[in-house]
Amino acid sequence: MSHKLLVVGTVAFDAIETPFGKTDKILGGAATYIGLSAAQFKNVNAGIVSVIGEDFPQEYIELLRTNNIDLSGLETVKGGKTFFWSGRYHNDMNSRDTLDTQLNVLADFQPAVPDHFKDAAIVMLGNLHPAVQLSVIDQVNNPKLIVLDTMNFWMDTTWDLLQEVIAKVDVITINDEEARQLSGEYSLVKAAKKINEMGPKYVVIKKGEHGALLFYNEEMFFAPALPLEEVFDPTGAGDTFAGGFSGYLASTGDISFESMKKAIIHGSNLASFCVEKFGTERMQTLSTNEVTERLKHFKALTQFEINLTK
Amino acid sequence: MSHKLLVVGTVAFDAIETPFGKTDKILGGAATYIGLSAAQFKNVNAGIVSVIGEDFPQEYIELLRTNNIDLSGLETVKGGKTFFWSGRYHNDMNSRDTLDTQLNVLADFQPAVPDHFKDAAIVMLGNLHPAVQLSVIDQVNNPKLIVLDTMNFWMDTTWDLLQEVIAKVDVITINDEEARQLSGEYSLVKAAKKINEMGPKYVVIKKGEHGALLFYNEEMFFAPALPLEEVFDPTGAGDTFAGGFSGYLASTGDISFESMKKAIIHGSNLASFCVEKFGTERMQTLSTNEVTERLKHFKALTQFEINLTK
Numbered sequence A, B: 001m002s003h004k005l006l007v008v009g010t011v012a013f014d015a016i017e018t019p020f021g022k023t024d025k026i027l028g029g030a031a032t033y034i035g036l037s038a039a040q041f042k043n044v045n046a047g048i049v050s051v052i053g054e055d056f057p058q059e060y061i062e063l064l065r066t067n068n069i070d071l072s073g074l075e076t077v078k079g080g081k082t083f084f085w086s087g088r089y090h091n092d093m094n095s096r097d098t099l100d101t102q103l104n105v106l107a108d109f110q111p112a113v114p115d116h117f118k119d120a121a122i123v124m125l126g127n128l129h130p131a132v133q134l135s136v137i138d139q140v141n142n143p144k145l146i147v148l149d150t151m152n153f154w155m156d157t158t159w160d161l162l163q164e165v166i167a168k169v170d171v172i173t174i175n176d177e178e179a180r181q182l183s184g185e186y187s188l189v190k191a192a193k194k195i196n197e198m199g200p201k202y203v204v205i206k207k208g209e210h211g212a213l214l215f216y217n218e219e220m221f222f223a224p225a226l227p228l229e230e231v232f233d234p235t236g237a238g239d240t241f242a243g244g245f246s247g248y249l250a251s252t253g254d255i256s257f258e259s260m261k262k263a264i265i266h267g268s269n270l271a272s273f274c275v276e277k278f279g280t281e282r283m284q285t286l287s288t289n290e291v292t293e294r295l296k297h298f299k300a301l302t303q304f305e306i307n308l309t310k
Helices: A030-038 A058-066 A104-108 A130-139 A152-157 A159-168 A176-183 A188-198 A237-252 A257-274 A288-302 B030-038 B058-066 B104-108 B130-139 B152-157 B159-168 B176-183 B188-198 B237-252 B257-274 B288-302
Strands: A004-008 A012-018 A026-028 A045-053 A070-077 A084-089 A096-102 A122-125 A145-149 A171-175 A202-206 A212-216 A219-223 B004-008 B012-018 B026-028 B045-053 B070-077 B084-089 B096-102 B122-125 B145-149 B171-175 B202-206 B212-216 B219-223
Touching: A004 A030, A004 A130, A004 A237, A012 A096, A026 A030, A030 A045, A030 A058, A030 A237, A030 A257, A045 A104, A058 A070, A122 A130, A122 A237, A130 A159, A145 A159, A145 A237, A152 A159, A152 A176, A159 A188, A171 A176, A171 A237, A176 A188, A176 A202, A188 A202, A188 A212, A202 A237, A202 A257, A212 A257, A219 A257, A219 B288, A237 A257, A257 A288, A288 B219, B004 B030, B004 B130, B004 B237, B012 B096, B026 B030, B030 B045, B030 B058, B030 B237, B030 B257, B045 B104, B058 B070, B122 B130, B122 B237, B130 B159, B145 B159, B145 B237, B152 B159, B152 B176, B159 B188, B171 B176, B171 B237, B176 B188, B176 B202, B188 B202, B188 B212, B202 B237, B202 B257, B212 B257, B219 B257, B237 B257, B257 B288
Parallel strands: A004 A045, A004 A122, A012 A084, A045 A070, A122 A145, A145 A171, A171 A202, B004 B045, B004 B122, B012 B084, B045 B070, B122 B145, B145 B171, B171 B202
Antiparallel strands: A012 A026, A084 A096, A202 A212, A212 A219, B012 B026, B084 B096, B202 B212, B212 B219
């Protein structure tokens, strides 16, 4: 059985400053992080739909290929320059300033889903212009599940189009502030209910170092973030979470609520590695053993026995 | 077997303003919340050491007595006025301004532990002047466990005395900002290690709506706060948590790490009720059934099955 995961999102250059140091232009982008994270599930066939310029190094292409990521949907624009983002994190690592954004080839991106990914069971719409996300939804054939990641920028600038996307997806993953902005509700429980009414049956609210909440009807599930000695670089943590979430669902083919609980645990687990080094560095060397070992920490962190019959 | 829990802390008048309304002078104080919370464990004999003025209503005394709280250690100062605190919460409920603090009888308080509580197995030092906490430690006979709650105010004003107390306790419960202030470390994992070196074997870091972390040697455990539709009044939530934590430990007599995990779940569970109404109102009417039902929600919120052998 094929386990296809279609990923749309940016493939980019990032330049990052944290209190621990700064990088030159390194590999970044939502689709990159999602793909590397989903690649941890060995039976998943992940394909990326994205765009790069001619300046994108062959070495990065090879890196993605080595991780079994299908790049037939990765368009290279002749003479074009790859999307570039640069940001500086504050000392608490919870907030950041964008220093530079150069859309470059992303400005005119028309996504084309390769024929052999149109029947993907799971579609993961990474953070990107809602028009691109809509176009991908229009090109796929009745997937089992569409997962949407988005951000406040699109709420500020393309509200109506974003609402169109939200109405068509099964799962939305956004952070707590974005959930509040989208719903107009401060309480995350109320916010999830309102977002639920906009379309998505499942609402995942990411709270960064405070974990993630999954809402489905009247049910809730919570995955903590693993408390770490040091967060080195938070870039890509949310995308890595989304990659672990959608990758796990693709790997099992089970999109029940019970399966989604495990999916957000896997997402949190993988995200806890991402932040340990700059950019994608940690995800590049991550072994299955390390992932399994840390899952044990997640269990120990949250599992308890209380006899409720007494 | 007797299950004595000795509680020292304030018994007070509070006047509270939240976005939902405001109260006149109502029953408050750390020892009050701790006592009412610990009273949920029916086999626990909780005794309060505190001080009130002649203005303290008989009705409040009766309320505490009805909850089986031993008041032999509650001194009434003739002609004195009860400690009074007044505060206003901001819209996000995560921060508040103190509008008024009148120490009154608390200013000269010399705690006297009743003879029949000197052999209490568990001592819960509620938030109060470190000199009072030290005096209580000096009066008890080798308890199994001493739990300390404190706050940033004492770090700012009585650092050395507070360090003396911290060196003598087994468990400390403080919030995340206080843990950072006390340790000089931003990472809570690092903060817990430094605080550990100051004395307490167990460090509990309260993160409010983001739950609580328990640290012991290299082990960590996390209890989420139950996501609520509405937080009506956060006053006393931390004390209610401490009461549930110490009450559970007193009720079982088991002070192992495994038992402490359950204790922070019980603490979080009880605190989730406290914030549903003004002051102690919700805790006054809380039934065992309600507590058990909500514990089931806590289990559903956090428990998952991931097969780690594959």
